[in-house]
Amino acid sequence: MxxxxxxxxxxxxxxxxxxxxxxxxxxxxxxxxxxxxxxxxxxxxxxxxxxxxxxxxxxxxxxxxxxxxxxxxxxxxxxxxxxxxxxxxxxxxxxxSFVRRRAQRPVIDLGMLHKELLTPPDRHQHLQIMILRLEPGGTSGGHALSYPAEKGGLVLSGKVTLSVDDEASELETGDSFVFDSNRPHSLRNIGDVPTEILWIIGAVQFDRYL
The missing domain is CATH 1.10.260.40 (lambda repressor-like DNA-binding domains)
Structure with missing residues (x-):
């Protein structure tokens, strides 16, 4: 890396x-x-x-x-x-407490992938909202770890391939998605410019997986 x-x-x-x-x-x-x-x-x-x-x-x-x-x-x-x-x-x-201003967003820089947290500081559990920025050719690192949650998002700019299980879809600006995070999934920027994605993670009831 x-x-x-x-x-x-x-x-x-x-x-x-x-x-x-x-x-x-x-x-x-x-x-x-x-x-x-x-x-x-x-x-x-x-x-x-x-x-x-x-x-x-x-x-x-x-x-x-x-x-x-x-x-x-x-x-x-x-x-x-x-x-x-x-x-x-x-x-x-x-x-x-329910507001996070744009200038107060913390960022994690992972090289080809940047994660920007939008969720206010007092919200630690049930809903997480981020902006993911993938550089051209950048990926999420193969299949993500599977765990009980719902994930969804909106492509804000650029193009990205979202793979869930054995299915893959090329998404462009304005396209949205929702899937079960128990299913192995990954992202890849297939374009020539950075891609930005509004990324949402929602907790689910554990008895759903019992």
Whole structure:
């Protein structure tokens, strides 16, 4: 995987073009240590090798969306925590708790894939909304980890191939989709320009899968 320069300082942007960005590896390392997990134990729980976890934590390897999901679920952390926001912590912005301003969106840069969190800070469980930006030729890293959830989205710009199980569809600007996240799925930018996708993850009732 291509190397990505470290940016360990989270910051809140003064304008939408300076969106907050930080080093996701450092966040993963901090959360792993807070939970008292060794690299070996996290590797066993996530199915990701110790070497890869170490490289991600040190910021010398870009994790795919699949790898990041595997680590997040093994650590049992929320999407907000992955983006560097402490559990239960609501920043004092003077805004209603249900609002996140554009300049306050945290971003994870995974090289060919950028994830921008839209969900307000106090919403840790039931609905997650992001903007995914895939560079030309970029992918989500093969089949994503399957887990009980509903996923949906809208292609805001560009073209992307969405594969779910053995089916694939080429989607263009304005096309939308919804699928069961228990089904293996992946994304690939098939165009010559970056693709932006409004990405929505909704929790589902677990008794549906009993």
């Amino acid at each position: 291509p190397a990505h320069g470290e940016n360990k300082d989270r910051r809140v942007a003064d304008s939408p073009s300076e969106t907050a960005e930080f080093h996701v590896g450092a966040t993963l390392r901090t959360l792993r240590k807070q939970k008292g997990l060794s690299l070996e134990r996290l590797a066993q729980a996530s199915g990701v090798s110790m070497g890869m976890i170490s490289q991600v934590e040190r910021g010398i390897a870009n994790p795919s969306m699949r790898l990041l999901t595997s680590l997040r679920r093994a650590l049992n952390i929320s999407m907000q925590e992955l983006f560097g926001e402490a559990r239960g912590e609501i920043p004092e912005t003077g805004e209603p």
